[in-house]
Amino acid sequence: MRLSLIFCFYYYITICITCTLEQTIGREYNQKNYQTNSSPIDQFILDSKLLCISQCINQISKCSIVIFDRLGSVPCKLYNEPFVAGNLIGSSSGIVVDLNRFDTNEVTTVGTTTSTVSSIYIFFVLSQVIDGRTVTCSSVDNSNASYTECTNLQEGGLYFPNGVGCGQWSSSSSSSWSTTEFCRKLTGSSNATIYAYYDCDSSQTRVVWNSNTWSTNNDNGYTKILRCLY
Numbered sequence: 450m451r452l453s454l455i456f457c458f459y460y461y462i463t464i465c466i467t468c469t470l471e472q473t474i475g476r477e478y479n480q481k482n483y484q485t486n487s488s489p490i491d492q493f494i495l496d497s498k499l500l501c502i503s504q505c506i507n508q509i510s511k512c513s514i515v516i517f518d519r520l521g522s523v524p525c526k527l528y529n530e531p532f533v534a535g536n537l538i539g540s541s542s543g544i545v546v547d548l549n550r551f552d553t554n555e556v557t558t559v560g561t562t563t564s565t566v567s568s569i570y571i572f573f574v575l576s577q578v579i580d581g582r583t584v585t586c587s588s589v590d591n592s593n594a595s596y597t598e599c600t601n602l603q604e605g606g607l608y609f610p611n612g613v614g615c616g617q618w619s620s621s622s623s624s625s626w627s628t629t630e631f632c633r634k635l636t637g638s639s640n641a642t643i644y645a646y647y648d649c650d651s652s653q654t655r656v657v658w659n660s661n662t663w664s665t666n667n668d669n670g671y672t673k674i675l676r677c678l679y
Contacts, residue, residue, distance in 0.1 A: 476547045482540035483516050485528060493525040498544055501525035505548055507577055515546040572597035572636070573677075579635065580661050590676075596644070597636065598676040604663070607656040611670025615649035623647070623672060626657045632677030634661070646674035 490511055495501050498517045505512040505527050514528040520542040532547040573589040586599035602609055612625030622628040622643055632641040649670040657664045 478537055478545040478547075480540055480543065481537045481545045482518065482543040483514065483528075483545045484536045484538055485514075485530065487528055487530050489516075489526040490529050491527045492523045494523055495525045501527075502546055502548075504574075505546075507574070509548065513547070513549045515548065516543065517546070518543040573599040579631075580658070580663065582663055596676050596678040598674065600674050602672060602675045604656045604658075607654060607665070608671035608673070609675075610655040610657060610666060610668035611647045611649065611672060612668070613645070613647045613670075615647065615670060618644060618646050620644050625655070625666065625668060626672075627659045628672065628675065630660070631658055632675070636677050636679055638679050640679070642678045644676040644678060645672055647671070648673045 491504065491508070493501065493504055495504075495517075496519060498519075501517045501524070502515050504525065505515045508527075511529045512527045514530060514532055516526045516528070518524055518540065532549050537545060572591045573586055575587075575589060576583055576585050578584070582604050584602065584604050586603075587601035589600070590596075590598040609628075610623060610625035612623035613619050613621050620643065623645070628643050628645060629641070632643050633639055635641075647670060652667050652669040653671075654665050655668045655671060657666055
């Protein structure tokens with residue numbers, strides 16, 4: 450079972466997300482734990498309830514119950530099973546969230562505007578769906594509260610293009626795809642910036658993301674590492 454050590458950076462998530470999660474997605478049970486004979490489908494070392502819930506939402510097709518206990522050795526555990534109220538037990542530090550009735554079309558974030566989104570992400574994980582495509586990383590780095598980083602960023606086995614230079618770190622967004630906007634979509638932060646390692650090899654097909662739309666082009670370079678700074 451994969452454990453992810455993540456130092457949380459979530460100040461831009463507004464209290465209205467909390468309201469939405471509790472009122473329109475599922476039901477939260479405070480000071481409770483949940484008795485189950487099932488093994489968790491995933492578990493994370495997180496110190497935020499919202500981050501824990503977002504992990505379940507990101508894989509909602511197979512996640513229906515969140516157990517978050519800030520005092521546990523692994524605070525965030527996700528399960529896929531029908532919710533049974535009789536399985537709730539008392540816990541001074543536990544929270545159980547039933548997401549069995551979750552509807553992605555009802556999740557809204559509220560800041561200066563209101564918008565409907567299909568997922569809540571704030572950091573890279575090894576595999577996640579963005580605009581209908583599965584984006585993968587060979588490894589991720591979420592150990593620093595100021596950024597989230599993906600090594601070997603790919604979609605469908607294809608790297609993203611270069612558009613900057615060979616064998617260098619740069620804070621410049623690629624001229625071939627919307628690198629900065631991609632980070633802003635991933636993190637939910639309108640102020641996100643990028644720091645990327647661009648490399649080169651032979652001309653190959655690259656996957657391109659621009660303004661929520663996927664396409665391909667050919668490039669002899671690629672974006673090897675993408676760091677999204679909050």
